[in-house]
Amino acid sequence: MSTLRDLTAAQAIAEIESGALSSDEVFNAYREAAAGDTLNAYTWVADEAPTAAEGPLSGLPVALKDLFCTEGIPSQAGSRILEGYLPPYTAAVVEQLQAAGSRIVGKTNQDEFAMGSSTENSAYGLTLNPWSADHVPGGSSGGSAAAVAAGLAPWALGTDTGGSIRQPAALCGIVGLKPTYGTVSRYGMIAFASSLDQAGTFTRDVADAALLYGHMTARDPRDSTSIGHPEAIAIPTAERLDGVRLGVPEELTGDGIEPGVLAAFNASLKLAQELGAVVETCRLPHAPHALAAYYVLAPAEASSNLARFDGVRYGHRKPGDGTLLGMYTATREAGFGDEVKRRILIGTYALSSGYYDAYYGTAQKVRTKIADDFRDAFTRFDAIVSPTSPGVAFKLGEKTGDPLSMYLNDVCTVPASLAGLPGISIPNGLAAAPGGGPELPSGLQLIGPAFSENRLLEYAHALEHAIGFDGSGARA
Amino acid sequence: MLSRDQVLHVAVLARLALTDEEVDRYATELSGVLDHIETISALDLDDVKPTAHVVEVENALRPDVPHESLPLEVALAQAPLVADGGFQVPSPQAGG
Amino acid sequence: MTDYEAVIGLEIHVQLRTNTKMFCSCALSFGEEPNTRTCPVCLGLPGSLPVANAGAVHYGLMIGLAVGSELAPRSIFHRKNYFYPDLPKGYQISQFDEPLCLGGNLGGVRIHRVHLEEDAAKLVHAGASGRIQSSRTSVVDFNRGGTPLAEIVTEPDIASAEQAGEFLRLLRTTLRTLGVSDVNMEEGSLRCDANISIRPVGATELGTKTELKNMNSFRFIERGIRAEIARQEAVVAAGGKVEQETLHFDPRSEAITSLRSKEQAHDYRYFPEPDLVPVAITQEMLDAAQAALPELPAAREARFVEDLSLSADAARQLSWRSEQGDFFESALSANPSAPARTTANWVIDLVARIDAEDPADGPVTPAALGRLVVLVEEKVVTGSGARQVLDRLITGGGDPDEIVEAEGLTAVGGDDTLAPIVAAALQANPDVVEKLRGGDMKPVGVIVGYVMKETKGRADGAEVTRLVRAQLGL
Numbered sequence A: 001m002s003t004l005r006d007l008t009a010a011q012a013i014a015e016i017e018s019g020a021l022s023s024d025e026v027f028n029a030y031r032e033a034a035a036g037d038t039l040n041a042y043t044w045v046a047d048e049a050p051t052a053a054e055g056p057l058s059g060l061p062v063a064l065k066d067l068f069c070t071e072g073i074p075s076q077a078g079s080r081i082l083e084g085y086l087p088p089y090t091a092a093v094v095e096q097l098q099a100a101g102s103r104i105v106g107k108t109n110q111d112e113f114a115m116g117s118s119t120e121n122s123a124y125g126l127t128l129n130p131w132s133a134d135h136v137p138g139g140s141s142g143g144s145a146a147a148v149a150a151g152l153a154p155w156a157l158g159t160d161t162g163g164s165i166r167q168p169a170a171l172c173g174i175v176g177l178k179p180t181y182g183t184v185s186r187y188g189m190i191a192f193a194s195s196l197d198q199a200g201t202f203t204r205d206v207a208d209a210a211l212l213y214g215h216m217t218a219r220d221p222r223d224s225t226s227i228g229h230p231e232a233i234a235i236p237t238a239e240r241l242d243g244v245r246l247g248v249p250e251e252l253t254g255d256g257i258e259p260g261v262l263a264a265f266n267a268s269l270k271l272a273q274e275l276g277a278v279v280e281t282c283r284l285p286h287a288p289h290a291l292a293a294y295y296v297l298a299p300a301e302a303s304s305n306l307a308r309f310d311g312v313r314y315g316h317r318k319p320g321d322g323t324l325l326g327m328y329t330a331t332r333e334a335g336f337g338d339e340v341k342r343r344i345l346i347g348t349y350a351l352s353s354g355y356y357d358a359y360y361g362t363a364q365k366v367r368t369k370i371a372d373d374f375r376d377a378f379t380r381f382d383a384i385v386s387p388t389s390p391g392v393a394f395k396l397g398e399k400t401g402d403p404l405s406m407y408l409n410d411v412c413t414v415p416a417s418l419a420g421l422p423g424i425s426i427p428n429g430l431a432a433a434p435g436g437g438p439e440l441p442s443g444l445q446l447i448g449p450a451f452s453e454n455r456l457l458e459y460a461h462a463l464e465h466a467i468g469f470d471g472s473g474a475r476a
Numbered sequence B: 001m002l003s004r005d006q007v008l009h010v011a012v013l014a015r016l017a018l019t020d021e022e023v024d025r026y027a028t029e030l031s032g033v034l035d036h037i038e039t040i041s042a043l044d045l046d047d048v049k050p051t052a053h054v055v056e057v058e059n060a061l062r063p064d065v066p067h068e069s070l071p072l073e074v075a076l077a078q079a080p081l082v083a084d085g086g087f088q089v090p091s092p093q094a095g096g
Numbered sequence C: 001m002t003d004y005e006a007v008i009g010l011e012i013h014v015q016l017r018t019n020t021k022m023f024c025s026c027a028l029s030f031g032e033e034p035n036t037r038t039c040p041v042c043l044g045l046p047g048s049l050p051v052a053n054a055g056a057v058h059y060g061l062m063i064g065l066a067v068g069s070e071l072a073p074r075s076i077f078h079r080k081n082y083f084y085p086d087l088p089k090g091y092q093i094s095q096f097d098e099p100l101c102l103g104g105n106l107g108g109v110r111i112h113r114v115h116l117e118e119d120a121a122k123l124v125h126a127g128a129s130g131r132i133q134s135s136r137t138s139v140v141d142f143n144r145g146g147t148p149l150a151e152i153v154t155e156p157d158i159a160s161a162e163q164a165g166e167f168l169r170l171l172r173t174t175l176r177t178l179g180v181s182d183v184n185m186e187e188g189s190l191r192c193d194a195n196i197s198i199r200p201v202g203a204t205e206l207g208t209k210t211e212l213k214n215m216n217s218f219r220f221i222e223r224g225i226r227a228e229i230a231r232q233e234a235v236v237a238a239g240g241k242v243e244q245e246t247l248h249f250d251p252r253s254e255a256i257t258s259l260r261s262k263e264q265a266h267d268y269r270y271f272p273e274p275d276l277v278p279v280a281i282t283q284e285m286l287d288a289a290q291a292a293l294p295e296l297p298a299a300r301e302a303r304f305v306e307d308l309s310l311s312a313d314a315a316r317q318l319s320w321r322s323e324q325g326d327f328f329e330s331a332l333s334a335n336p337s338a339p340a341r342t343t344a345n346w347v348i349d350l351v352a353r354i355d356a357e358d359p360a361d362g363p364v365t366p367a368a369l370g371r372l373v374v375l376v377e378e379k380v381v382t383g384s385g386a387r388q389v390l391d392r393l394i395t396g397g398g399d400p401d402e403i404v405e406a407e408g409l410t411a412v413g414g415d416d417t418l419a420p421i422v423a424a425a426l427q428a429n430p431d432v433v434e435k436l437r438g439g440d441m442k443p444v445g446v447i448v449g450y451v452m453k454e455t456k457g458r459a460d461g462a463e464v465t466r467l468v469r470a471q472l473g474l
């Protein structure tokens, strides 16, 4: 039976504009669904419908990854150290969506400070994959992905540092867009790794991604690295890929990709050819080193970004032995989870005296080479395609004991992050999990040159229709 | 390989108190991660310029015009301990 | 015994007098209630981001131009990571290996670099408020946190405490003239650290240096450096070795103590600030900084010598100490007929006698001092009479003409009044007359003295000598 929560955001807006549905009716349907959330996708849900600004988003609800600061609403970034933290201001991109008529329905669960690929590193409990309660939703924006997939929000915001939008979107069978670095303001996003963090969208389909993203881009004077998008974002309509050159990097489609995921990917490449695309193999020679560079750069920046959590101005505090040093160490020991500590330690080590050049300096150079690889590839190709994640959703607890195997989840998404390029993951059907069990969603990733979102969305739209994935199974 | 001492040294820099169990566990786990990271040291990157930013923006300066500051009660609202209109901390001079 | 010489380099932090903080739009604080000049950025709230202040960059460029630095076409900010309650983000945004300005020279001391950074907040130690139970706690006031600082680092070109003091006075004058800072040491808008080492005279290798931290007045700086040089000499004389360490000078006890602690093992883990983009100086920014430059001390010194014929010493003193130069120039402009060279000498005499950094803060106005110079020039009052007038001005202020009138200090001049007194003096001193006639003019002082005594100092010595020559037909 179809409900209003089966509508895409664009469809819901059309119904509201036509008068067939009221804005509050839509908001409350989602608000009630979110309040009854059994996946632990949400960490906070609105008590009532807030007043909406007049605007093209027609009062539609939006779910926000918890690390977006929202004035007077808990913004805990999945961390114990920020338990109950109420910011005195709202993130720039959230303000922008509110001004366009959007309303916050809830805050979603995430890996602590966006560090993780499974949403198992949250101080506020696990989030379950709506396709299978034994499986992770991916991460770090797992709450947003699960909420949208399960019909608990029409769309949601996430952030992507090394794959934190694209990977959970893939694992939950929805669309995840990580835009070009700098197109969306980071002001008010609780930082993980500043040179990589970028806000993006979770939507049911590609058209919704374009619609939501179009209201998020702007040059923000409060974020020095923000540049906005050089052109307006159009709602995609393409059904064909005639003459579009798609590069398939050997480095992201070989060993380590689960057979089921690879089969689904190859099937979609065939579809692309049928739509008129030219599909060829390409090389990103430094992509195999991207993960290593990423796991230097991101923890190094994080170790510094997380130094502000010191128990002085906000958040959790433990007195320790009563000295300043004791207060600092006790506060941070109790406030941070395992993975955050791990990354702070790696990052601190990589920046410490005598190691900077070997780690941070080298990783920055690898970053240059990876950007060069993409630049070379884009002289021959309009977009690069790969599986989004090497596997379908894994079982809860399966990888928590082995950090490196968890990190390998990001192998296909990290290269574009390092180069600051836009990437979109679209559902690529269901694939068999290696250990048996239910078939689970896998994702197809398209990567384009910087600021190529409009083209990328058109390609994604054409492929999405050809693949014809039905996501209603998660909204049962 | 990361030794216990290195983990402890880095933990002090990062102001993290670790239990003995954690020191051992992190030494092992982080050594595995560092082994992977160190694969990049084999690359020939001598003439490569480091990338700090992917955006090619410069200046992005702000005009020197004041905006209103936060009201005192808002500034202090989230503080764990407040005294005399300020954020109370253990005195740095009182050891530590 | 070996003689040692000192090698001193200075690191000066100057608070810039912009309208807003370095990386946020909070107005700078001047004694407001604690924590009333804060925002998400300068409180280091999660999610907030810094944006560099164009005004601070402008001031930085002005300083660079004033000291002859090379302005970096591209400079970047770094994070300097360490934990302290006055540092809300756990790092200070500063400049590291790509600063705004490189090189330069001020008054013969080479400048190593000038860079921009943010100031720390203020830690108020609760013990100071008298609450005994809270002596183990402090309170943080973030009003000052984020104030723009220019850090000016010299090469180790300074050889003595006095020279360090002179340099700092010139620097203060330069910054005050530029209008980029209040440069008030007592209020902390100029803070100075000194790197000090000693070496045998003539040696080229540098000795181990110590860092003397955070001295907050010119006098303390000179005394602190002197004390540290003496300490190092004593260490070496006793056969010891100077250790590299950070030191604190207590101006009351003159004691130097080590700041070494278990947290001394600093590792600042500098890395490029990812939240900021490079500062790339445009021609427009350069032109604006250039256009904003007023006359600087070196140019003023040259003008004093070339246009006003001041002696080199006087020109340097009056230009390096801008308040004295300003006093001098306003004395001249209020009294256009006062000769500049003489006026300069009177200003220098005046500042030697009053206890004020700025002579304008004393009881003698520039106009009054200039008027006194004119009265001497017009022979209304003699040199010694004028000194008495100055005494009166220093003790009680007032108008020189009125003091001359009231004290009866009008010069006794002209042949009618002075000639009979000179004649009487000659008559009373026949032995002197004999010597004078014999060509020995030295004893003329006796005659001048006699006349001065008779006229209560109101006669002009040169006039007396002229009359002596005339009356004796010399």
Ligand SMILES: [Mg+2]
Pocket: C013, C094, C117, C151
């Ligand atoms: Mg400094």
Ligand SMILES: [Zn+2]
Pocket: C021, C024, C025, C026, C037, C038, C039, C040, C041, C042, C043, C146
């Ligand atoms: Zn502020």
